[in-house]
Every structure is written in C-alpha cells, then in structure tokens.
Amino acid sequence: xxxxxxxxxxxxxxxxxxxxxxxxxxxxxxxxxxxxxxxxxxxxxxxxxxxxxxxxxxxxxxxxxxxxxxxxxxxxxxxxxxxxxxxxxxxxxxxxxxxxxxxxxxxxxxxxxxxxxxxxxxxxxxxxxxxxxxxxxxxxxxxxxxxxxxxxxxxxxxxxxxxxxxxxxxxxxxxxxxxxxxxxxxxxxxxxxxxxxxxxxxxxxxxxxxxxxxxxxxxxxxxxxxxxxxxxxxxxxxxxxxxxxxxxxxxxxxxxxxxxxxxxxxxxxxxxxxxxxxxxxxxxxxxxxxxxxxxxxxxxxxxxxxxxxxxxxxxxxxxxxxxxxxxxxxxxxxxxxxxxxxxxxxxxxxxxxxxxxxxxxxxxxxxxxxxxxxxxxxxxxxxxxxxxxxxxxxxxxxxxxxxxxxxxxxxxxxxxxxxxxxxxxxxxxxxxxxxxxxxxxxxxxxxxxxxxxxxxxxxxxxxxx
Numbered sequence: 001x002x003x004x005x006x007x008x009x010x011x012x013x014x015x016x017x018x019x020x021x022x023x024x025x026x027x028x029x030x031x032x033x034x035x036x037x038x039x040x041x042x043x044x045x046x047x048x049x050x051x052x053x054x055x056x057x058x059x060x061x062x063x064x065x066x067x068x069x070x071x072x073x074x075x076x077x078x079x080x081x082x083x084x085x086x087x088x089x090x091x092x093x094x095x096x097x098x099x100x101x102x103x104x105x106x107x108x109x110x111x112x113x114x115x116x117x118x119x120x121x122x123x124x125x126x127x128x129x130x131x132x133x134x135x136x137x138x139x140x141x142x143x144x145x146x147x148x149x150x151x152x153x154x155x156x157x158x159x160x161x162x163x164x165x166x167x168x169x170x171x172x173x174x175x176x177x178x179x180x181x182x183x184x185x186x187x188x189x190x191x192x193x194x195x196x197x198x199x200x201x202x203x204x205x206x207x208x209x210x211x212x213x214x215x216x217x218x219x220x221x222x223x224x225x226x227x228x229x230x231x232x233x234x235x236x237x238x239x240x241x242x243x244x245x246x247x248x249x250x251x252x253x254x255x256x257x258x259x260x261x262x263x264x265x266x267x268x269x270x271x272x273x274x275x276x277x278x279x280x281x282x283x284x285x286x287x288x289x290x291x292x293x294x295x296x297x298x299x300x301x302x303x304x305x306x307x308x309x310x311x312x313x314x315x316x317x318x319x320x321x322x323x324x325x326x327x328x329x330x331x332x333x334x335x336x337x338x339x340x341x342x343x344x345x346x347x348x349x350x351x352x353x354x355x356x357x358x359x360x361x362x363x364x365x366x367x368x369x370x371x372x373x374x375x376x377x378x379x380x381x382x383x384x385x386x387x388x389x390x391x392x393x394x395x396x397x398x399x400x401x402x403x404x405x406x407x408x409x410x411x412x413x414x415x416x417x418x419x420x421x422x423x424x425x426x427x428x429x430x431x432x433x434x435x436x437x438x439x440x441x442x443x444x445x446x447x448x449x450x451x452x453x454x455x456x457x458x459x460x461x462x463x464x465x
Contacts, residue, residue, distance in 0.1 A: 019326040023307055023334065029170040031303030033161070036177040038299055040184045040213055041067075044206040045292055047188045049357050051202060053285050053368065058139035059203055060288035061132060061277065064270040065123055066144060070151055071266040073112040075259025077158045079251045080105035081306065082313040082397050084166035089317020095234050102163050102236050104248045108255070109155035120148040132277050139203050146207025150214035157214070160221040163236065165310050172228070176220035184213035257402035261393065261409035268413040268442055272435050275425060283432040286371035289357045294379045294386075297342040301335035301387035305394025308332075312398025325458060328395040332388070339387030346380035371432065378436035382443045389447040392454055399457060408449040417442020 041063055048059040080101055087097040119126075124141035128134065161173040190196050191205025201208065225231045269291060276287040308331035315323035346353065350373040351360060358365045358372075396405050421438020424430045430437070 015322075016326055016330065019311075019323075019330045020334075023304070023311060023327065023330050026165070026168050026170065026310060027304050027307035027331070027334075029174040030165065030306050031300050033170065033174045033177045034299035034303045034306075035296065036174070036181045038295055039181045040210050041292075043181075043185050043188050044210060045288060046357055047192050048203060048206060049285075049289075051192060053281060053364070054136065055139065055203055056288060057133075057277070057281050057284050058136045059143060059206060060273060060284060061127060061136060062123065062140035062143040062147065062203070062207075064273045065126065065140070066120060066147055068263065068267050068270050069116040069119060070154070072259045072263045073109070073116060073151065073155055074158060075262040076108050076112055076252070076255035077105055077155050078162065078258050078262075078397075079108075079255030080159050081162040081165060081309050082400055083251060083254065084163060085310045085313030085398070086317035086400070088166055089314035098163065098166065099234050099236055099238070100244050100247050101251070102159060102234070103240060103242070104244050104251055105159035105162070106156060106240065107243070107248060108251060109152060109159060113152040113155060116151055117148055120144055130274055132274070133281075136277075136281075143203035143207045146204045147210055148207075150211040153214045153218035157218040157221055160218070160225055160236075163225070163234075164221075164231070165306065166313075167230065168310065169230065172224045173221060176217055176224065180213045180217045180220065183216060184209050187212060254400060254402060257406035258397060260406040261402070264406075264409035264413040265389075265446075268418050268439065271418055272421065272439060275422065275435055276432055279425070279431055282367045282371055285368045286375055287432065287435075289354055289368070289372045290375035290379050292357070293346070293353050293376065294383070297339065297383065298386055298390065300338045300342075301390040304331045304335045305390045305392075305397075307394070308391060309394040309397045312395055313400075316399055324399070327398070328454060328458075331395065332391050335387040335391035336384055339383040343380040343383040346376045346383070350376040375432065375436060378433065378440065382440040385440070385443040385447040389443060389450055392447065392450040395454055396450065396457070401453070401457065404453060405450055408446055408453070412446035412449060413442045416445050 044063065045056065045059055049056040083101045084098050087094040087101065091097075123144040124137050127137035127140055132140075157173075161170065164170050164173055187209035188206055190198050191201045191209055192203075193205075194200030198205075222237075225234075225236055273284065273287060273291070276284040308327055311327035311331070312324050315321075315327055351369070353376065354360070354369055354372050358369060360369060393405055396402070417438045419438070420441050421435040424434025424437055425432065426434075428434060
C-alpha cells in the first residue's frame with residue numbers, strides 16, 4: 001500500500017503561512033551567518049582594493065583559486081545536514097544517529113583538507129601555468145600561504161552549524177560568526193596596513209586575518225555545543241576517534257554529488273576570473289567587484305536553500321509528502337522574489353554599490369568603475385536564475401537527491417556557460433561582456449533543469465504506509 005501522506009488533509013492557507021514562518025525562523029540566522037562568512041573574504045578584497053588595484057587583482061586570483069577546492073570540501077561536509085535532518089524527522093530524539101553523523105562529518109573534514117593544503121601550497125606555479133602576470137601571481141601565492149590553513153576550521157564549523165540547523169537552532173552560529181567577522185575586520189585593518197604597531201603585511205596580512213577568524217569560529221561553536229543544555233546531550237565529541245565506516249561512506253556517497261554541483265558552479269566563476277585576467281587588469285578588478293556584490297545577494301537564497309534542506313529533510317524523514325511540497329515551494333518563492341529585488345538595485349544604483357570597493361572620485365579608478373557598472377547590469381540578469389537554482393538544489397538535497405542535479409550542473413555550467421562565454425569573449429571580440437553572457441546562460445539552464453527535476457519528483461512521490 002502506498003500513500004502520499006496517509007490521512008493527510010488538504011493544505012490550507014494557514015498551513016502555508018505556518019510553513020513560511022517556520023522557514024523564515026530557520027533561514028534568517030542562516031542567511032545572516034552566510035552574509036557574515038562572506039563578509040570575511042569581502043573584507044579582504046575591499047581592503048586590498050584600498051591598498052592598490054594590483055593588490056586587488058592578486059587577492060582576487062588567490063581567493064578564487066582557494067575557493068574552488070574549498071567549495072568541494074564544503075559540499076562533502078554539507079551532506080551531514082540532510083542526514084541529520086532525516087534522522088530527526090524519523091525520530092525526534094535520535095541522539096545516537098545524529099552524534100555518529102556529526103562525528104563522521106568531522107572525520108570527512110580532515111580527510112578532504114589534507115589534499116587541499118597540498119595543492120594550494122603550489123599556488124604560484126598554478127597561476128603561472130594559467131598564464132597570469134608573474135608579479136600578481138607571486139603576491140597571490142603569498143596571500144594563499146597565509147589563507148589556506150583556514151580550510152580545516154571552516155569545515156569543522158560547517159559540520160557543527162549543520163548540527164545546530166538540524167535541531168532548528170541556528171542562532172548561536174550567527175552570534176559566533178558575527179563576533180568573528182568583527183574580529184576579521186579589525187585584524188585586516190591591523191595587518192594589511194600596519195596599525196597598532198604591527199608591520200604592514202599587505203595581502204599576507206589579509207590571509208592571516210581570515211585564517212585566525214576561521215579558527216575562532218570553529219572554537220566558538222565547540223564551546224557552544226559543549227555548554228548548551230540541548231546540544232550537550234548529544235555528546236558530539238565523545239569517542240571522536242571511533243570510526244563508523246558505513247556511515248562515513250554513506251556521507252561520501254551523498255556528499256560527492258553535492259560537492260560536484262557546487263564545484264561546477266563556483267569553478268565557472270573562477271574560470272571567468274582567470275579569463276578576465278587574460279583580457280586586462282581593469283576587467284579582472286571590475287569583475288572582482290561585481291562578483292563580490294552578487295555573492296552578497298546570493299547569500300540569501302543560499303541560506304534559504306540550507307533551511308529548506310532541513311525542512312524538506314525532516315518532512316521526508318516523517319514521510320509527509322504534503323509537508324515536503326509546502327516546504328519546497330515556500331522557500332523557492334522567497335528566494336526568487338528576493339533576487340528579483342536585488343536585480344533592480346544592481347540596475348538602478350550600480351555606483352552606490354561600487355563605492356564600497358573603490359574611491360569614486362579617484363582618477364585612476366575611473367576605468368574600473370565604468371567597467372564594473374557594466375558588469376553589474378549584466379549580473380542583474382542572472383540574479384533570479386541564481387536564486388532559483390540555489391533554493392531548488394537545497395530542496396532536492398532534502399530528498400537525498402544529489403546525483404542527477406550534479407549532472408545538470410556539469411551540463412549547464414561547463415557544457416553551456418563557459419564555452420559560450422569563451423567564444424563570445426575572444427573569437428567574437430565581446431571581451432568581459434561576453435564572459436558575463438555565458439555565466440547568465442549557464443545559470444539559467446541549470447535553474448530550469450533543477451526545477452523540472454523537482455516537479456517530476458513531486459508527481460511521483462509516495463511513501464510506504
């Protein structure tokens with residue numbers, strides 16, 4: 001016997017409103033936490049931009065190279081979220097199951113970090129092989145030698161934050177992150193420019209500031225998990241050395257496709273940065289500004305995607321198809337609506353946004369400002385598609401559906417977006433504008449494919465009674 005939700009009543013307006021309130025209550029701390037995390041790297045870029053356009057370009061190349069492997073490991077550790085949510089959906093007090101998942105999430109964090117460190121140590125050689133400017137590559141490598149150590153504490157932080165989110169108590173992660181962001185701003189200002197008697201370290205100082213802040217973020221959540229009464233009962237760090245290989249491999253199977261689709265998306269933006277560097281320094285600096293602004297707005301649908309993974313995952317674990325549907329569409333509407341609003345701001349007030357990165361009155365900045373304004377107008381075009389794919393990915397993760405979305409990501413980003421952007425930029429002579437059109441096409445295709453996948457899953461969803 002099968003049923004979508006045995007004995008379920010037709011959804012009412014109140015049930016949708018209740019879902020909206022629950023989604024917002026879970027999502028807003030995640031959104032602010034994502035914004036705070038992004039603020040760390042945005043702070044690096046903004047302050048390096050105040051140092052010089054060359055420092056801005058080096059920081060952009062270094063950060064893009066760092067972010068690519070970082071996002072792969074992030075996808076692996078994000079598998080902990082739907083696994084813990086499903087366990088709690090099946091049985092609210094699944095202490096043992098949740099503890100084992102969190103423990104193996106930390107194991108996975110260590111396993112993925114070691115090869116990442118080995119690769120990033122050779123940043124200068126990698127950038128030179130890509131044809132980047134030798135001076136910019138050397139500065140980017142020095143920045144990376146200080147930044148790369150942030151990866152392990154960041155992954156540990158993500159596992160603990162996923163645990164808090166699965167319990168629908170993400171507030172502590174927000175508090176800890178905002179404290180560390182404030183520290184990061186102060187550390188950047190101190191170490192980049194040499195304040196409070198410290199030497200002026202430039203790009204290296206930005207790397208040290210972010211690494212130290214990431215360590216503090218992880219340690220802050222360790223303290224919270226160890227002291228908070230509701231978290232403490234899970235004993236997350238008890239017998240931390242004990243392996244659970246079936247669970248570890250299950251997390252790896254679920255996490256690898258998540259890691260792949262995130263890597264496909266981020267890597268196309270990284271590839272775009274490297275292509276911009278082949279055009280000229282002005283295009284690269286302008287791209288860095290436009291992408292940082294777009295990434296800030298992206299944190300809202302990203303947070304909604306993380307929240308809907310939990311909401312859909314718990315409904316999926318409880319075998320309630322109506323709740324799965326409500327959770328998914330509620331977050332989707334919120335994410336797309338917000339990104340449409342942000343697109344309008346990018347179109348109507350680009351110079352206001354650019355002012356956070358460059359002095360608008362400085363003559364040496366005018367070429368970058370004009371190019372960045374053009375890039376922002378193009379970035380506005382894909383805001384809605386970007387929000388749609390981010391939330392829909394989270395919806396499907398809640399159903400433990402990750403392999404097909406991974407294939408869609410490969411097709412959209414690398415089969416359509418990057419080839420189209422490269423052809424438009426170089427053979428057809430559109431330069432940076434052509435690269436942005438390619439990004440738009442890639443995001444739009446992935447959004448449409450993921451949404452069609454969600455619709456098909458909804459039509460055939462059934463649970464054994």
